[in-house]
Amino acid sequence: xxxxxxxxxxxxxxxxxxxxxxxxxxxxTPVPAAPQSSASEPSERLTAETIGAPLGELATxxxxxxxxxxxxxxxxxxxxxIAGRTDGVEMVEIDAESHLDLVRELGIMRTPTVLxxxxxxxxxxxxxxxxxxxxxxSAISAASAGRPTI
Amino acid sequence: xxxPTQVDPRGLRVSATLTAVVLALVLVLPRDAATVxxxxxxxxxxxxxxxxxxxxxxxxxxxxxxxxxxxxxxHTEDARPPRFAQVVGLIFTAGGLLxxxxxxxxxxxxxVAFALVAALLNASIGLCLGCEMYLTFRRIAAPRPA
Numbered sequence: 001x002x003x004x005x006x007x008x009x010x011x012x013x014x015x016x017x018x019x020x021x022x023x024x025x026x027x028x029t030p031v032p033a034a035p036q037s038s039a040s041e042p043s044e045r046l047t048a049e050t051i052g053a054p055l056g057e058l059a060t061x062x063x064x065x066x067x068x069x070x071x072x073x074x075x076x077x078x079x080x081x082i083a084g085r086t087d088g089v090e091m092v093e094i095d096a097e098s099h100l101d102l103v104r105e106l107g108i109m110r111t112p113t114v115l116x117x118x119x120x121x122x123x124x125x126x127x128x129x130x131x132x133x134x135x136x137x138s139a140i141s142a143a144s145a146g147r148p149t150i
Numbered sequence: 151x152x153x154p155t156q157v158d159p160r161g162l163r164v165s166a167t168l169t170a171v172v173l174a175l176v177l178v179l180p181r182d183a184a185t186v187x188x189x190x191x192x193x194x195x196x197x198x199x200x201x202x203x204x205x206x207x208x209x210x211x212x213x214x215x216x217x218x219x220x221x222x223x224x225h226t227e228d229a230r231p232p233r234f235a236q237v238v239g240l241i242f243t244a245g246g247l248l249x250x251x252x253x254x255x256x257x258x259x260x261x262v263a264f265a266l267v268a269a270l271l272n273a274s275i276g277l278c279l280g281c282e283m284y285l286t287f288r289r290i291a292a293p294r295p296a
Contacts, residue, residue, distance in 0.1 A: 002255060002256060002259060003176075003177040003178050003179075003184070003259050004177065004178055006177055006256075006259040006260065006262075006263050007174055007177040007178060007263070007266075009263070010177075010263040010266050010267050010270075011270075013267055014266075014267050014270045014271060014274070017267070017271060018270075018271060018274055018275050018277075021271075021275065021277060022275055066284065066285050066288075067228070067230065067284075068228075068230065068231045068234065068278075068280075068281040068284040068285075069231070069281060069284075069285075070159070070227050070228070070231060070276070070278060070281065071276075073225070073227075096285055096288075097285075097288055100288065100289060103285070103289060104289060108285070109285065109286060110282060110285060111285055
């Protein structure tokens with residue numbers, strides 16, 4: 001009898017966890033600017049030097065990956081494809097384990113985590129888990145919004 | 151640096167599904183049958199961990215019965231995360247078996263239930279719980295720069 005109760009609870013927990021995790025995966029959420037951002041620096045801004053690659057004119061996709069991370073491969077393939085097809089979008093992959101200082105500073109808790117930077121390197125949105133193409137394209141549009149193209 | 155061993159991800163999902171079925175049965179069957187079944191599952195995890203993923207009975211079932219019918223995989227995965235997950239599974243199920251043997255039924259069932267949830271999440275949405283915990287562990291465990 002106890003076993004059946006435990007089983008039912010376990011199944012409910014599983015369904016709940018599956019729904020929550022699936023809905024969070026690949027969802028890009030805005031990164032708020034620092035409270036005192038009247039004239040000072042936005043809270044999270046990465047330079048080309050920090051990420052080890054040039055910033056894109058439209059947006060830069062920064063993917064944090066780690067060794068124990070199966071979805072990282074598919075995410076990398078998707079982001080590389082998008083960066084290759086889209087002018088002004090650059091992509092860089094950062095190994096979380098060899099950049100733990102950056103991981104802590106940016107509050108990276110899972111891999112893959114994708115940060116979308118605007119032309120100045122400001123982190124506009126971020127998502128954890130493997131994203132869909134449409135989600136990434138929307139995030140790029142949001143990052144490049146308000147930037148007049150030359 | 152040599153390429154880490156690769157595995158067919160579909161085989162992992164099949165193994166996770168079989169594990170989930172076995173562990174669910176352990177929770178509902180009468181004590182003696184449940185203990186036997188749980189011992190079998192512990193042995194399966196142990197074979198995976200000690201001998202290798204490919205040698206587990208579930209993996210063998212996939213290789214001999216399923217894979218010939220579905221052809222080669224589109225891509226393969228690093229074998230290290232699933233192997234780590236098997237170690238975690240072994241710890242929980244062996245702990246559950248020990249608890250049941252000592253008469254701590256609820257504790258035993260709860261340990262089995264944790265392993266069941268992990269196997270179900272892996273089988274259903276491909277989530278690897280051990281893998282998710284890995285980065286958090288590294289953040290805490292690694293020394294901070296001076």
